[in-house]
Structure formats: structure tokens, C-alpha cells
Amino acid sequence: MKVRSQYLACNNKLRQGTKAFLLQARNRNDDDPIINVGFTCSKKVGNAVARNRAKRRLREIARLTLAANGKTGWDYVLIGRKDVTATRDFAQMQADMKYALRKVHT
Numbered sequence: 001m002k003v004r005s006q007y008l009a010c011n012n013k014l015r016q017g018t019k020a021f022l023l024q025a026r027n028r029n030d031d032d033p034i035i036n037v038g039f040t041c042s043k044k045v046g047n048a049v050a051r052n053r054a055k056r057r058l059r060e061i062a063r064l065t066l067a068a069n070g071k072t073g074w075d076y077v078l079i080g081r082k083d084v085t086a087t088r089d090f091a092q093m094q095a096d097m098k099y100a101l102r103k104v105h106t
Contacts, residue, residue, distance in 0.1 A: 001038035001075065010077045016103045018096035020088045021058060022079040025104045033072040037062050041080035054085035061097050069101045
């Protein structure tokens with residue numbers, strides 16, 4: 001996602017928190033088979049290095065899990081958490097993502 005209005009549309013819809021990040025999701029209810037994904041980390045996460053590290057990890061988690069567990073026609077926003085997103089074990093982050101997707105889609 002690149003436009004602020006898409007992020008704001010997800011803000012008022014479904015959300016599921018995990019230890020590593022917050023997942024926001026919304027069903028676009030259109031025929032577009034694309035899954036849109038956005039990532040954000042505020043300055044609370046840390047300096048630029050920490051924020052970029054957290055976003056890189058979130059991108060990789062989304063790449064690995066959304067193809068199998070995400071639904072087409074949905075928008076997802078992953079929001080990093082302070083001191084956790086950049087340091088949490090990668091396997092645990094994958095489990096968090098699968099859990100969050102399962103909760104959002106039920």
C-alpha cells in the first residue's frame with residue numbers, strides 16, 4: 001500500500017494484536033485478486049536503524065505467510081512494536097502472524 005487513505009481505511013476495521021506486532025485488516029469487497037500489504041513503525045520503535053530492521057522483518061514475515069494464509073481482496077497493515085519486533089525470534093513471529101490472520105478471518 002502506498003496511499004494514506006488505504007492505511008486509514010484499515011485503521012477502522014479488524015485488528016489483532018500479538019507480542020511482535022499489530023495486524024489491521026479489511027475486506028475490500030471488490031473483484032481484485034491482489035492482497036495489499038502495508039508496514040509502519042513509529043518513532044516509538046526506535047531510531048531509523050531499529051525502525052528499518054523491524055520493517056524488514058515484517059516484510060519477510062508477510063512474504064512467507066500471506067501467500068498461504070491471507071485472503072485475496074483483503075488489505076493488511078502490520079504495525080511494529082517497541083523493542084519486540086526487531087528482536088523477537090523469527091519462528092515465533094511467523095506463528096504470531098498465522099495466529100493473527102486466523103483470528104481476523106474468523
